[in-house]
Structures are given as structure tokens and as C-alpha cells.
Amino acid sequence: MDRATEIRLIKDVLALKARGETQYHDTVQTHSTERYISAQWFAREKSQIFRAQPLAIGAANEVPNPGDYLALDWLDGVSLLMVRGEDNQVRVFANACRHRNARLVANGESGCKKKFVCPYHAWTYGSQGNLVGAPDFERGFPSLDKQNLGLIEFPSRVIGGIVFVHLNRQLQVPHDLLAEEMLSDMRYLDMENQQVYKRRSYVVKANWKILLEGGIEAYHFNVAHKNTLAPFFLGNLSTWQSFGGLYMRMILPKKPILEAPNLPEVQWDMRKMANLIYILSPTVLLLAQPDNISLIRMVPLKAGETRIEEVLLVDGPKDGGDEWSADELKMHETNHNLVNKILMEDWVLGETIQTNMHSGVVSEIHFGRFESALTWLHDEYERVMDINPTMIARQA
Ligand code: FES
Numbered sequence: 001m002d003r004a005t006e007i008r009l010i011k012d013v014l015a016l017k018a019r020g021e022t023q024y025h026d027t028v029q030t031h032s033t034e035r036y037i038s039a040q041w042f043a044r045e046k047s048q049i050f051r052a053q054p055l056a057i058g059a060a061n062e063v064p065n066p067g068d069y070l071a072l073d074w075l076d077g078v079s080l081l082m083v084r085g086e087d088n089q090v091r092v093f094a095n096a097c098r099h100r101n102a103r104l105v106a107n108g109e110s111g112c113k114k115k116f117v118c119p120y121h122a123w124t125y126g127s128q129g130n131l132v133g134a135p136d137f138e139r140g141f142p143s144l145d146k147q148n149l150g151l152i153e154f155p156s157r158v159i160g161g162i163v164f165v166h167l168n169r170q171l172q173v174p175h176d177l178l179a180e181e182m183l184s185d186m187r188y189l190d191m192e193n194q195q196v197y198k199r200r201s202y203v204v205k206a207n208w209k210i211l212l213e214g215g216i217e218a219y220h221f222n223v224a225h226k227n228t229l230a231p232f233f234l235g236n237l238s239t240w241q242s243f244g245g246l247y248m249r250m251i252l253p254k255k256p257i258l259e260a261p262n263l264p265e266v267q268w269d270m271r272k273m274a275n276l277i278y279i280l281s282p283t284v285l286l287l288a289q290p291d292n293i294s295l296i297r298m299v300p301l302k303a304g305e306t307r308i309e310e311v312l313l314v315d316g317p318k319d320g321g322d323e324w325s326a327d328e329l330k331m332h333e334t335n336h337n338l339v340n341k342i343l344m345e346d347w348v349l350g351e352t353i354q355t356n357m358h359s360g361v362v363s364e365i366h367f368g369r370f371e372s373a374l375t376w377l378h379d380e381y382e383r384v385m386d387i388n389p390t391m392i393a394r395q396a
């Protein structure tokens with residue numbers, strides 16, 4: 001986000017507020033609940049979205065130094081091993097030994113290793129995926145060539161500090177995947193230099209779209225987040241912009257933005273005046289607050305089940321040293337817990353929605369005109385899913 005865009009976006013919010021409006025869609029949109037509960041729809045999502053498109057899997061700085069790694073439980077039981085090689089390049093491998101398929105490190109595990117030693121028979125891989133050793137290899141496997149037994153690598157690319165991977169190994173992640181404005185926003189967030197404070201991982205029994213939807217509308221703030229978010233925000237007011245595919249930015253203005261007209265423009269600061277939300281691909285959601293960025297990984301496991309990982313990303317220590325001060329640690333810990341508390345308010349609702357949808361009693365849902373980002377999400381979803389629109393209940 002360049003400075004001119006930052007000013008323009010703040011002015012947009014102020015103008016909407018002055019008119020008592022928000023960013024509307026022109027009609028109400030109605031959908032069948034089928035797309036949230038059906039195994040067939042989920043299978044189609046996997047073939048049309050999750051295996052057909054590049055997916056964001058995290059921040060490159062989750063593995064900041066050579067040898068740093070992170071193992072992720074991904075779609076369809078695929079375990080991904082994201083590693084920064086000795087050459088400083090981030091790669092994504094299958095976390096599976098080429099001998100007999102044992103997992104090299106446990107899912108969720110992170111750390112730093114010069115070598116990955118398989119826990120079964122000790123085949124050993126370098127940080128760039130090559131097989132560098134195997135006990136008694138020449139005697140036991142005379143017909144195999146170590147050169148051909150490196151870890152299976154998925155096509156990946158770091159763009160704007162975010163790691164994108166393609167589960168289809170025949171395809172590449174395009175270098176221009178992110179729109180220029182999105183790339184500029186990643187620079188604005190200083191994504192390349194964020195550091196991991198902590199992670200937290202769990203499974204929510206709700207469809208991934210229900211969980212995303214909770215992140216991109218403010219209609220629920222005064223109700224579902226009555227005691228957490230509501231006191232700081234402007235109620236049902238938000239603006240958003242899509243960047244092609246399942247990529248978007250939402251601005252959720254906070255009360256300090258109302259002071260902007262009384263301040264010289266040079267003091268206008270979006271990070272202080274609003275929360276920023278980004279959907280990337282759609283497996284990563286970024287929530288930028290003044291002192292941190294929550295990276296929320298979403299891995300769809302079933303139609304009604306999603307693995308969530310919250311990663312709190314923060315600036316390095318203010319004193320330029322290697323460790324955060326006691327005050328900084330206290331602030332990060334408070335923020336890490338607060339984000340979780342707010343998300344839980346959404347996820348608990350998401351689980352009740354999923355259960356009710358499965359019961360089949362209410363078989364349609366409605367997006368109001370001010371839930372316009374949900375309309376965008378579903379329009380774009382239908383486009384990438386290549387769905388025949390006649391299958392979908394709609395009303396003007
Ligand atoms: S399965 Fe990995 S060394 Fe045997």
C-alpha cells in the first residue's frame with residue numbers, strides 16, 4: 001500500500017461514514033447450504049481450487065535461517081515440509097522418506113536442522129532435499145541411485161514474503177501471482193521481516209468458507225464480538241477490494257479513524273486507524289493489527305472440518321537485539337491470547353452453523369447488501385469452481 005492509496009482508503013471510509021453507508025452489493029444473495037456440507041462439493045473444491053491453484057501456505061520468515069523447517073499437515077493427508085536451504089532458498093517438500101515413506105518430522109514441528117534423518121532406517125536428507133546418506137546403501141540397494149532419491153519437491157515460490165505452493169507438481173507458481181497492489185501491501189506490512197512469536201493449531205468442525213466468511217464482514221461485530229471488538233470499531237462499516245481470484249483486502253475501520261479530519265494528513269496511519277484483513281488463495285488469512293499480524297492458515301480437511309493454525313507475527317526486538325524485552329513479550333503474549341479469544345467467538349458460531357446445516361432444517365442462507373464481501377467470495381468461488389449458475393438458488 002503506497003501512501004496515496006493509504007490516504008485514499010481512509011478518505012473512502014470517512015465518506016461512507018458521513019453518508020451512513022458501507023460498501024454495498026446491489027442485491028441480496030441467497031445460497032443453498034449444499035456447498036458447505038456436501039462431500040461432492042468438497043471433492044470438486046479440491047480438484048478445482050486446492051489442487052488446481054497455487055496455495056499460500058505461510059510466511060517465508062517462518063523459516064528465517066538456513067536449515068529452519070516447519071512441517072504442515074496439509075490437504076488429503078499430504079504432509080508438507082517447508083525448509084530454508086543452505087543456499088537461503090525456501091523449498092517445500094513432501095515430508096515423506098523415499099525409502100519406505102516414513103514421515104521425517106512430526107506435523108506441526110519446527111526447528112533448525114542441518115540434516116533430516118528418517119526415524120525408521122536413518123536415510124538422511126540435506127536441507128535442499130538431496131539424499132546425503134543411507135546406512136549400508138551400496139550393499140542393500142545396488143540398483144538404486146541416490147541422486148534420484150531426494151525428497152519430492154512441490155513447485156513453490158516466495159512472493160511478497162508469502163510462500164505459495166502448487167500441489168500439482170506439473171504446474172508452476174507464476175511469478176506474477178500477486179497483483180501489484182497486493183504485493184505493495186505485503187511490503188507495507190513488512191511481511192519479509194516479520195518474526196514468529198508463537199503458533200497455535202487446532203481443528204474446527206466447520207466448512208472453510210464459513211470460517212473465511214466470519215473474517216470479511218463487520219455486520220456481526222456488535223453482536224458476536226460485543227465485549228472484544230465492538231468497543232473499538234465503527235460497527236457495520238467496512239470496505240474491501242478484490243485482486244483477482246480468491247485474493248482480497250478488507251478494511252475494518254476503528255474509532256480513531258474518526259479523528260482523521262482533525263489531524264494533518266501526514267499523521268494518518270491506516271495500521272492505527274483500522275484492522276486490515278487479507279485473503280490469500282484462500283488458505284491464508286492475514287489480520288494486521290497495530291503491533292502484530294496474525295497469519296491464519298486454513299487447511300480444509302473435510303466439508304465440515306478445517307484445521308486452523310494461528311501464527312502471531314511481530315516485529316523484531318525494538319532494541320535491535322536478538323531477544324524481545326520483558327515488556328514486548330508481555331504485549332505479544334496478550335495479543336496472541338486476544339486474537340485466539342476473538343477467533344474462538346467466531347469458530348464456536350461456525351460450528352453451530354455447520355451442525356445446523358447438516359441437520360437440513362434451514363437449507364438456505366442469505367447475504368445482506370452490507371455483507372458484500374461474502375457476495376464477492378461466492379461469485380469468485382463459483383467462477384473458479386466452474387459451477388453452472390442454475391444449480392444455485394438466487395434472488396434479487
Ligand atoms: S522409511 Fe525412511 S529410512 Fe526407511
Ligand SMILES: [Fe+2]
Nearest residue numbers: 214215225346
Ligand atoms: Fe468475527
